[in-house]
Every structure is written in structure tokens, then in C-alpha cells.
Amino acid sequence: MKKLVALLAILAVAVVGMAAPAAAADKDFKLGVLFSLTGPFAPAGALAGYRGTMVAVDMINARGGIAGKYKVVPVVADAQSNPDVAIREGQRLMTVEKVPVVLGVFSSGIAVPLAPMAEKNKKIFWVIIAISDKVVQDRNLKYVFRVQPMGSQWGQSTVKMLNDNLGKFGVKSAKDLKVAIIHEDGPYGSSVSKANQAMADKFGMKVVLNEAYSHKTKDMSSLILKLKRVKPDAILHTGYFPDVVLFFRQARELGLKTKAIEGHGAGHANMPKLAEAAGGDLMNYCFNVDPAPAQMLDRKKLVKGTGELIGEFLKRYEEKFKVSDPPTHATQGFGHTWILLNDVAPLALKKYGDLSPESIRKASLEIDIPEGGTPCGYGVKFAQPGTPLSGQNLRSYPVVVQSINGKLGIAWPAALQTVTPVIPLPAGSPFAEK
Numbered sequence: 001m002k003k004l005v006a007l008l009a010i011l012a013v014a015v016v017g018m019a020a021p022a023a024a025a026d027k028d029f030k031l032g033v034l035f036s037l038t039g040p041f042a043p044a045g046a047l048a049g050y051r052g053t054m055v056a057v058d059m060i061n062a063r064g065g066i067a068g069k070y071k072v073v074p075v076v077a078d079a080q081s082n083p084d085v086a087i088r089e090g091q092r093l094m095t096v097e098k099v100p101v102v103l104g105v106f107s108s109g110i111a112v113p114l115a116p117m118a119e120k121n122k123k124i125f126w127v128i129i130a131i132s133d134k135v136v137q138d139r140n141l142k143y144v145f146r147v148q149p150m151g152s153q154w155g156q157s158t159v160k161m162l163n164d165n166l167g168k169f170g171v172k173s174a175k176d177l178k179v180a181i182i183h184e185d186g187p188y189g190s191s192v193s194k195a196n197q198a199m200a201d202k203f204g205m206k207v208v209l210n211e212a213y214s215h216k217t218k219d220m221s222s223l224i225l226k227l228k229r230v231k232p233d234a235i236l237h238t239g240y241f242p243d244v245v246l247f248f249r250q251a252r253e254l255g256l257k258t259k260a261i262e263g264h265g266a267g268h269a270n271m272p273k274l275a276e277a278a279g280g281d282l283m284n285y286c287f288n289v290d291p292a293p294a295q296m297l298d299r300k301k302l303v304k305g306t307g308e309l310i311g312e313f314l315k316r317y318e319e320k321f322k323v324s325d326p327p328t329h330a331t332q333g334f335g336h337t338w339i340l341l342n343d344v345a346p347l348a349l350k351k352y353g354d355l356s357p358e359s360i361r362k363a364s365l366e367i368d369i370p371e372g373g374t375p376c377g378y379g380v381k382f383a384q385p386g387t388p389l390s391g392q393n394l395r396s397y398p399v400v401v402q403s404i405n406g407k408l409g410i411a412w413p414a415a416l417q418t419v420t421p422v423i424p425l426p427a428g429s430p431f432a433e434k
Contacts (some may be wrong), residue, residue: 027069027070027071028070028071028072028073029065029066029070029071029072029073029100029345029355030073030075030097030098030099030100031057031072031073031074031075031099031101031103031341032075032077032090032093032094032097032099032101032102032103032104033050033053033054033074033075033076033077033102033103033104034077034079034086034089034090034093034102034103034104034105034114035047035049035050035053035076035078035079035104035105035106036078036079036080036081036082036086036105036106036107036110037050037076037078037079037080038078038080038081039079039080039081039082040081040240040241040242041079041081041106041107041240041241042081043241043270043273043277044106044240044241044266044267044269044270045106045129045241045265045266045269045270045327045328045329046079046081046105046106046107046129046329048270048326048327048329048330048333049104049106049128049129049329049330049332049333050076050333051317051320051321051326051330051333052313052317052326052329052330052331052332052333052334052335052337053074053103053128053333053334053337054074054320054333055313055316055317055320055330055333055334056313056333056334056335056337056338056341057072057074057337057341058316058320059312059313059316059338060072060338060341060342066341066345066346066349066355067345067346067349067350069349070345070349070355072341075093075097075099077089077090077092077093079104079105079106079107079110081107083107083109083110083113086105086107086110086114087110087113087114087117090102090114090117090118091117094117094118094121094123095121099123100123100124100355100356100357100360101123101124101125101126101340101357101360102114102118102123102124102125102126103126103128103337103340104126104127104128104129105127105128105129105130106128106129106130106266106329107130107186107188107240108130108131108132108134108135108151108186108187108188108191109186109187109188110130111125111127111130111132111135112130112132112134112135112187115127115135115136115139115141115144116139116141118141118143118144119141119142119143119144122143122357122358123143123357124143124144124145124357124360124361124364125143125144125145126145126147126336126337126340127144127145127146127147127148128147128148128332128333128336128337129148129329129332129333130146130148130188131148131149131150131151131154131188131191131192131265132150132151132187132188132190132191133150133151133152133191134187134191135187136150136383136389136390136391136392137150137388137389137392138388139390140385140386140390141390141391142361142385142390142391143357143361144391145364145382145391145393146391146392146393147335147336147339147376147380147393147396148291148332148336148393148396149291149378149393149396149397149398150191150389150392151188151191151192151195151264152191152192152194152195153195153396153397153398154192154195154238154264154265154289154290154398155191155192155193155194155195155196155197155198155199155236155238155264156195156198156199157289157397157398157399157400157412158196158236158262158264158287158289158400159179159195159196159199159200159203159205159236160199160412160413161262161287161400161411161412161421162177162179162205162234162260162262163203163205164412164413164414165421165423168421168423168424169233169234169259169260169423169424170424171233173204174203174204174205175204175205175206176206177205177206177233177234178205178206178208178230178231178232178233178234179196179200179205179206179207179208179232179233179234179235179236180207180208180209180210180227180230180232180234180235180236180258181193181196181197181200181207181209181210181211181236182209182210182211182212182213182223182227182235182236182237182238182239182247183196183211183212183213183237183238183239184212184213184214184215184238184239184240184243185212185213185214185215186215188238188266189212189215189238189239190212192238192264193210193212193236193238196210196236196238197210208230208231208232209226209227209230209232211223211226213243215239215240215242215243216242216243217243217246218246219246219250220243220246220247220250220251221250221254224247224250224251224254224256225254227251227256227258228254228255228256228257231257231258232258233258233259233260234258234259234260234261234262235258235260235261235262236262236264237261237262237263237264237268238263238264238266239263239266239267239268240266240267241266241267241270241273241274241277242267243267244263244266244267244268244274244278245267245274245277245278248274248278248279248282248283249278249279249282251282251431252279252282252430252431256431257431257432257433258425258431258433259423259424259425259433260287260423260424260425261286261287261425261431262286262287262288262289262400263286263287263288263289264288264289265288265289265290265328265398268286268288269288269290269327269328269329270327270328270329271283271286271288271327271401271403271408272325272327272406273327275403275406280406281428281429281430282429282430282431283403284403284404284405284406284428284429285402285403285404285422285425285426285428285429286402286403286429287400287401287402287403287411287421288400288401288402288403289398289399289400289401290328290329290398290399290401291328291331291332291335291376291377291378291396291397291398291399292328292331292376292377292398292399292401292410292416293325293326293327293328293330293331293401293408294310294313294314294326294331294334294335294375294376295310295314295325295326296401296408296409296410296418297310297377297416298416298418299311301372302372302373302377303370303372303373306372306373306374306375309338309375310375313331313334313375314326317330317334331375331376332376334375335374335375335376336376338374338375339367339369339374339380340360343367343369343380344360344363344364344367345360345363347363347366347367348360348362348363351363351366364382365382365384365385367380367381367382368380368381369381369395371395376396377416378393378395378396378397379395379396380393380395380396381393381394381395382394399412399413399416400412400413400421402419402421402422404419404422405428
């Protein structure tokens, strides 16, 4: 009996020892999720970004959590399309909820002031969608990471696309092309328009108008009349959803004509939703710049396993939200969240032993994903501290898509092209010159 009792005692100790790792495996990872779920930013792309994020969380948890150990518990906050609300909610997530990471946001007007707050609190701010260069440029932030491309890349891409298609405009030289730049006056619009102007100057294009406006404006008629007077070959527009809808409606009413209209994400991003709000014919043959929606990518060109990941994302998104062709912001929400939870967090655990902000920060700086290795198509390598773009993903880039009779295709760059760009606007567009 004494031997049996001793044996049972040894077994009990062994069982307890074996159970200890299992108890650790039951830990939760609280993830702050901050998006504008209501207000004008929601239909523009914030809601789609949030939905993509939640699909990523579901998929990670279905695989047993981060590294098969930590269940992801999202702590969701609504920025309400209001920077003041967003700041309060961001502060609450960091100091009251004590999340190690705040993930989001849609608007650059929210991201720019939120970044130094994360720095002050030494919490990771993982930027999903906001694109203004000012979020990271020359700030030397150590806890802010943006997987998304920068606004200047948006502005550069549209002008490069124009330069690559000069013949379609009927001109032989870039100096003969007339370009108009219009943009909302916040950090987002200013960042993109500055890059528009710089790239147009580089090619020698004629910028016949460069004008800002408030995205809260209720009347864009004076700006549209200016556009009519200068008669641009191409209009480069940066705005949010309500002002973009207003522009297209008033432009038709006032008889604006041009050869091409290019948007820069945000209000232009969800083109089916935009067509529904503004009028489907208004969006036909218009362009938009954004990271490619996952369903547009040629999966055969991606790193092994990425195509299957995209397939599962699209399947789950359709099942959960009844949308078979999700906008680019859904891909950004999913892909950029996936990188944090599937790549960065497991590395932090493996190399630094926990999921603290400091461990996640160090792991983020070591991540090295090649092009084609993410659901967005590009790779991931963050700029190091002490560099001008500290925390920015240096391998990200947008593409130019065109809406042709209700279908979207990649029109630029040539290497990823799935449709031949239609320029000038044909008779099917109310903005066509003929």
C-alpha cells in the first residue's frame, strides 16, 4: 500500500507538471480593434477593413490561436468617423483595457494623432488602412508599424499610369498632357496630392489646377466650374466617400468632360458601393489606386500557400457577410491583421517568450516576407528606427484598377495587368468628351 501511495504521488506530480503548459496554452491575447464602424468613413472602407480583420481573427482562432496557444480576443471600439472620439477610444484601449496592440484605423486624420499616443504609452499601433505619409515620416516612432503603402505611393502611381499611356490620350509627350489635382484638405488628401504634383513635375506634365477642399463640404460646384474652364485631360481626385459621391453627382449636373478620372483609395475604393450611391454610369471606366483586392491577384504568381489562404479568406468573408467580391479594404483588413497574428506574434513568442508590446516591437523589426508572400500580394520589411520612414513597410505598393461595365481589373502596372486600360472615357461615360 505504501508503494502504491508513493507511486500515485509521483504520478500526481507528473500530471501537474504536464498540465502546466496546457494551462499556459489557455491564455488569451487581447487585441484592440479600432475602426469607424459608424459615420461617413464606415461605407468608404472602414467597415470592410474591420470585417477583414475579424475574418483573420476567426481563422487564427480556428487554428488554435497564436502559435496554437493564445486565443485572440478582440476588444472592439468604434471611432465613429470622429478624430476626437477615436483618440478617446484609443486611450481607453491602451490604458483601461490594457491591450498590447491597437489595430486599425481607416482615416489618416485619426492615425496621425493616434501614433504619438501609442508611442507615449509604449503600445503597438498596427496601422491597417490609413495612408498619409505623416503617420510615420520623420517621426522616428518605435511602436508604430504600417503594413499599408504610403499616400505618396498612391499619388505617384496614378501619374505613372498616365505617363505609361500617353498615346491613348492622343499626345506624344508628357508636356502636352493637362492634369488637374483636387483633394480633401486633411493629411490624407494633402499627402497624395503632394505626390501627384511632384511626379507630374518630374514628367513635365501641365498641372492646370491643384486645389483643396473640406471633405465636409456640401457644394463642389465652384470647383467643378474651375475644372470645366481649364479642361484637363485627366482629373486626379483624393477624397472620402460623401465628398466623392457629391463630386460625381454635381460633375454630371454641370456637364464636366474629361478623358480620365483617377481616384486614390478611401472614397473611391469601394467602387460598387460608390456606383450604388452616386449612380452606376458615373463610375464606369473610372480608375482607383489601392492595394489589389485578393480576388484580383494571380495566385500562381504568389508564394506557395498564399493562394490557398486567399481562397479561405474569400470563402469565409462571403459566408459571414454575404459579399462574394469584397472591396480592397477587406483584403487590407484581413491581410495586414494576418501578418500580425500569424507571422509577428509567433516570432515574438518563440524568440522573446511573450506577447508584450516590447516583444512584438522587436519581432516586427525582424519580419522578412518576400513579395507574393501575403494576401495583399506584396511582401513585408519594416524600416528600422532612426530612418526617415521608421515603421513603414518598404515592400508594399498599390495598383491602379479600372471599373469596366461593373467589373474591376488591374490596369497598371503592366506586370500585374489583367485588363487593358480604356482611355479616353468612351461614350458609355457621362463625362466623355464625345
